[in-house]
Amino acid sequence: MRYFRKEKIIELFLQWTASLSIVIVICIFVFIFKEAVPFAKHPGLGELFSTRWMPTSPQKESFGLVPLVTGSFVVTVLAMLLTIPFGVGAAVYISELAAPVEREILKPFIEVLAGIPSVVIGFFGLMVLVPFVKSCFGLATGLTAFSGAVLLALMAIPTVTSISEDSLRSVPRSYKEASLALGASRLRTIWRVTVPAALPGIMAAVMLGTGRVIGETMAVMMVTGNAAIITFWPFDSVRTMTATIAAEMGEVAFGSDHYRALFCVGVVLLLATFGLNVAAQKVLSRYRMG
Amino acid sequence: MRTYENEISAEEDIAFIAMVCLLIAMFCTFASGGEKKSITIKGSDTMVHLVSDWAEAFMKEDPNVEVAVTGGGSGTGIAALINGTTEICASSRDMKEKEKQQAREKGIETKEVIVARDGIAVVVNPKNPVKELDIQQLAQIYTGAYTKWNQAGGNDKEILVFSRESSSGTYAFFQEHVLKNKDYTPKAKLMPATSAIIESVSTDEDAIGYVGLGYALAAKDKVKIIGVKADANSPAIMPSDETVTSGQYSISRPLYLYLNSKMTADVKAFVDFCLSDAGQEIVKKEGYVTVK
DSSP states (O other): OHHHHHHHHHHHHHHHHHHHHHHHHHHHHHHHHHHHTHHHHTTOGGGGGSSOEETTOSSOOEEOOHHHHHHHHHHHHHHHHHHHHHHHHHHHIIIIIOOHHHHHHHHHHHHHHHHSOHHHHHHHIIIIIHHHHHHHHTOSOSOSHHHHHHHHHHHHHHHHHHHHHHHHHTSOHHHHHHHHHTTOOHHHHIIIIIHHHHHHHHHHHHHHHHHHHHHOOHHHHHHSBOOOOOOOOTTSOBOOHHHHHHHHTTTSOTTSHHHHHHHHHHHHHHHHHHHHHHHHHHHHHHHHHO | OHHHHTTOOHHHHHHHHHHHHHHHHHHHHHHOOOOSEEEEEEEOSTTHHHHHHHHHHHHHHOTTEEEEEEEEOHHHHHHHHHTTSOSEEEESSOOOHHHHHHHHHTTOOEEEEEEEEEEEEEEEOTTOOOOEEEHHHHHHHHHTSOOBGGGGTSOSOBOEEEEEOTTOHHHHHHHHHTSTTOOOOTTSEEESSHHHHHHHHHHOTTEEEEEEHHHHHHTTTTSEEEEEESSTTSOOBOOOHHHHHHTOSSSEEEEEEEEESSOOHHHHHHHHHHHSHHHHHHHHHTTOBOOO
């Protein structure tokens, strides 16, 4: 009997650890919303749609999220445009074309890239990438959305590559053999058989990469210039939502309008990542059924 | 399943209990803190070198006290003082009435001590031909009224405006004393650190930025410090110890320590040390101007 009781305890403990993440997610949602909601009462939700983010202005404080949302949007889209071809391309090469020796060299390096702390990447960006972008494109300054996107791509590529590679490798051998037996070339087999078969995994990888890109803070704060202007031009300076929270959260007094506004930014970020995850799940399940 | 029951030995039970004990022990160590007397100082990034030097010298004199110094910006320090998470706040701007009110609501009466003076230097890229600007022109540049350098006596180039983040005391002081409380242009690039402003101004030809005098002098070979005129007809004054003390240089400010008026003896001893001759010697060494 004692054995069963002990097993029960261990089982309960494991169940508790497994459900902990659900509890934490709920707690975060509740807490962030609780702190953000009073904003609707005082300055009013309309204030969030203003086009100016001037939270400490002595003239008139304004808390328009529009420049921050477009800033995050521009950086994320650009970063993904860079990440997808490089990340998926690298995965295809490593899993399908590389010789075993090449693979042994490539994989550890990609893993090292994944492990570099973002503040180190940000420092590298400020000292090396920013002057490079400036001289490369003949700009007045290299502190642009594009520089931020390049750094974010550096961080997202390892994630996308390693997950895509796993899913490419798990495509059954028989698929490839059948295709080759039918006379398809090696490249044709890759693009028409292997990659489509691994697509759900690749999409999951891209979604995870996007998640990392939206949430990344330090590196972006150091190289995008943080000017809160509304722009879709890659070579303008932008201020992202994450950088805004990081730069301003330390300074606000608890309970002020500015404090509430920062939690509103947090809510928008949370909803964006949540929406992204839900969309990813939908796409994945549809793909599996079809 | 039943067959396994006999195989469960007492050893495994002990291992299980040991694991639980270990977990409890870990929680206990995290929960309890150290016993040594300590002072925490938080606030201005501009002052962080100065305050650390004071802290080091002070700890040498009184080894029983540990002084922990962190930056984050004057606003951060003041918020921490209001929220009771720091004992001393180093600030490069004075506390606003609104903040004093917030502190009072939390039952904290704040005490202000001026411990040093600092000039804010305006810096441009060494390739920029502009050598001096008056306060009016600086305000026009920083509010976005001037967008080209030729409006302020320079080349026909777009002005790149660099500023600190809004949590910085330098940001608030510059806004109050140069911009006369007008808003910064939204195009101003808000940099997370003084070093990032120096770095950007040294690489971007059309950039303008402002930093504490100590930092500007240390980076003299990377950026050009420009003279500031109080108004269009006054002579241009370069920032230096003499011009800041005499008040000739227009953009200078006092540096403060803010404390809870109900302070411990250690905190009082620390503030007295900052104002002592030894403390003011450190002020001079760090590139700031003494208060005596």
